[in-house]
Amino acid sequence: MTLGFILNIMIGGLLTGLVYGLAALGLSVVWGVVRVVNLAHGGIMVAGMYAAALPVAARGADPLLALPVVAAGLFVAGFVLQRFLIGRIAATPESVRLLVMAGVALLVMNGLLLAFGPGGRGAPAAGAGDALAFGPFLVDRLQVRAALVALMVTVLLFLFFNLTGTGKAIRACADSPFGARVIGLDLDHLCAVTFGLGAAVTGVAGCLLAQTVEVRPTLAIDYTIIGFLVVLVGGPGSVGGALLAGMLVGMVEAVSGALFGPESRELAGCGLLVLILLLWPRGLSGEAEP
Amino acid sequence: MRNEDTVGRVRELAVVVRNAVGTALWLAFAALAWLLNLITGLPDRMIQGTLDLSTDFATAVTPAGRGLALLVLAGLLTLPVWAGAPALSTLTVTLWFAYAALAWNIAGGFAGQISLGHALFLGIGAYVGSGVLIHAGQNPWLGPVLAVPVAGAVGGLVGWLASRPGLSVARFALVTAVLAEAGRHAALLAGPHALPAVKGGPALFYYLILAMVLAALVLSRVLQHSGLGCRWLAVREDAVAAAAAGVNVTRARASALAISAALMAPAGAFQACLEGGLFPDSLFSFTRSFEILAIAAIGGLGTLFGPVLGALIVTPIGEMLSTLPARMHHEMPGLRLFCIGALLVLVMVLRPTGLWLWLARRLGLVPSPGGGSRK
Numbered sequence: 077m078t079l080g081f082i083l084n085i086m087i088g089g090l091l092t093g094l095v096y097g098l099a100a101l102g103l104s105v106v107w108g109v110v111r112v113v114n115l116a117h118g119g120i121m122v123a124g125m126y127a128a129a130l131p132v133a134a135r136g137a138d139p140l141l142a143l144p145v146v147a148a149g150l151f152v153a154g155f156v157l158q159r160f161l162i163g164r165i166a167a168t169p170e171s172v173r174l175l176v177m178a179g180v181a182l183l184v185m186n187g188l189l190l191a192f193g194p195g196g197r198g199a200p201a202a203g204a205g206d207a208l209a210f211g212p213f214l215v216d217r218l219q220v221r222a223a224l225v226a227l228m229v230t231v232l233l234f235l236f237f238n239l240t241g242t243g244k245a246i247r248a249c250a251d252s253p254f255g256a257r258v259i260g261l262d263l264d265h266l267c268a269v270t271f272g273l274g275a276a277v278t279g280v281a282g283c284l285l286a287q288t289v290e291v292r293p294t295l296a297i298d299y300t301i302i303g304f305l306v307v308l309v310g311g312p313g314s315v316g317g318a319l320l321a322g323m324l325v326g327m328v329e330a331v332s333g334a335l336f337g338p339e340s341r342e343l344a345g346c347g348l349l350v351l352i353l354l355l356w357p358r359g360l361s362g363e364a365e366p
Numbered sequence: 367m368r369n370e371d372t373v374g375r376v377r378e379l380a381v382v383v384r385n386a387v388g389t390a391l392w393l394a395f396a397a398l399a400w401l402l403n404l405i406t407g408l409p410d411r412m413i414q415g416t417l418d419l420s421t422d423f424a425t426a427v428t429p430a431g432r433g434l435a436l437l438v439l440a441g442l443l444t445l446p447v448w449a450g451a452p453a454l455s456t457l458t459v460t461l462w463f464a465y466a467a468l469a470w471n472i473a474g475g476f477a478g479q480i481s482l483g484h485a486l487f488l489g490i491g492a493y494v495g496s497g498v499l500i501h502a503g504q505n506p507w508l509g510p511v512l513a514v515p516v517a518g519a520v521g522g523l524v525g526w527l528a529s530r531p532g533l534s535v536a537r538f539a540l541v542t543a544v545l546a547e548a549g550r551h552a553a554l555l556a557g558p559h560a561l562p563a564v565k566g567g568p569a570l571f572y573y574l575i576l577a578m579v580l581a582a583l584v585l586s587r588v589l590q591h592s593g594l595g596c597r598w599l600a601v602r603e604d605a606v607a608a609a610a611a612g613v614n615v616t617r618a619r620a621s622a623l624a625i626s627a628a629l630m631a632p633a634g635a636f637q638a639c640l641e642g643g644l645f646p647d648s649l650f651s652f653t654r655s656f657e658i659l660a661i662a663a664i665g666g667l668g669t670l671f672g673p674v675l676g677a678l679i680v681t682p683i684g685e686m687l688s689t690l691p692a693r694m695h696h697e698m699p700g701l702r703l704f705c706i707g708a709l710l711v712l713v714m715v716l717r718p719t720g721l722w723l724w725l726a727r728r729l730g731l732v733p734s735p736g737g738g739s740r741k
Contacts, residue, residue, distance in 0.1 A: 107536070113536045113539070113540065115482070161711070161715070164715065165714070165715060165718075168718055169478075169718075170534065170535045170536060171474070171478050171480050171535055171602075171667065172667075172714055172718045174480045174535065174536060174539055175480065175659065175660075175663045175667075175710065175714050176710075176711055176714045176715065178482070178656055178659060178660065178663075178707075178710065179660065179707045179708070179709075179710030179711035179714060180707070180711060181656065181707070182653070182656055182660070182703050182704065182706060182707025182710065183704060183707040183708060183711065185653070185700075185703070186700035186701070186703040186704035186707065187700070187704060188700075189699055189700030189704075190698060190699075190700045190701060190704060193699075194699055293700070297547070297652045297653075300543075300652075301543065301544055301547045301652075304540040304543055304544050305544050307540070308537065308540055308541060308544065312537075339551055339554050339555050340551075340555075341551075342547060342548055342551040343548055343551050343552060343555075345544075345548075346544055346545060346547070346548035346551075349541070349544055349545075350527065353527050353528075353530055353541065354527075357530035357531060357533055358533075
């Protein structure tokens, strides 16, 4: 077990972590603006994974071809969900909103189970296992590609929030919903757009993971937990925090998985969370509660 | 060898317990008398008007409500005499969920701390209560006694960790979910384990869980009207105001989760005995946590009888939904939880305070509120 081996594992974890970070970004943005925790996070990711696995199973096509379709479909689904369900309960106490989302999470997770059955599906895409050599390091080609796409989507999201009018308006809603209403912003519409964006980003992350992981409905639980973990470590509502925490969680899980076996992965992630809660209860970004 | 010894000892004990069921019946009637005393007697010590949510079966009740309570309790107590085995087993499961939802309701309802990870305490209850003690060749009935303080301590720790200063209800929920999943993975490392069957017959299990539900109801009533219950309520309604009034918010939240977790542990031990083994995926199940909170919320968050009503509505329907497709040779995994999710969303959007208060007022079991009601 040389240092080079550990470094290789860490790089692999870092690349997966970037995708975790992208997924958590969806969760984090919705939390920051709509003030609702999307408990169906993992379910949406797995929906994206299934959508990506279908073209692969049909004609061996590249799963990334499904990406725009997944993003568009989940944007519409998220938009409708926010407009017609979650927007209606915006004035209820936080606990009621959480419980509604718990119901939605049950619906999505078990809807997937009903639709696709409990078995696994989807062969890894063509080119799985190909390795690229960067000096002494070997990295999976598909993982590099997924990480690059994740980074690209993150940059696009960042540009959207900082350059476009809609993006700036959404950030105004996050800062102060009351103030946003006062200056005449359509809060309901902006919240729905945000939820749609969050769902789309989460689904895209699922698509990226589907290249290397076999899809099963129970993965929804694992990815929900990883999403929670990343957001709690990074601090909700922060783009940089989510990405940084994603990489951190990916690395910690990969290293502990390689050293102590696959069952220890989640335990290591949980240990990280406990540590963060003890040291910086608000997460790495340290921002106040949205 | 030791296992056979244990089985023999369990059998002996089961006989003793079965003989004691008669005594237990009388004790249950005594408990009923106490409950009725609570129902009819105690004045509401809360300030009028601020606490409409707790205008519950136990604080004010009409004669119709009292009669119905008596009728239901009499029916439940005599059930093994007149009901068949399938009904008895369904009702045992129903009461199990009622108990679990009552335990969840202490943290989720009274203190407003929505926990998404109560399966953690089920698992701890089962593993500590059954696993360790049967390994050591001890009496399985003593197991839960040890499990209760252990689960309570873990609950307190989790509660403290998840309500560090500056953390909201949502973050509390997420932390509990992550820690429960960590518990499942820790249990997977330990692996599943078979338990010697507890020879008690279905009636024993039924009366045991019925007694547990009654005890949990009485405890909930006492807690709701204690000083601690007042602090929980204050923190739930407005944590900042509560802190300003001198309530230690972190301690109140942690104590709510500790008591809730301690109460959850016997349910885990009970489930392990019913399933005849320790199965990490079933005990620490993520969806089980959701099912329990759905039942409590559908019945009525923070009410006394809401969780029981929720279990009475949800569990039989759920059992039907999971057995019916199987009988038609068409497996549909997920159908039950899908429907529970739909029901939860529906109730939370239409009646956020749950079905119990609405139904009880509709049927005239409790007097309708005179003044302004909470939105």
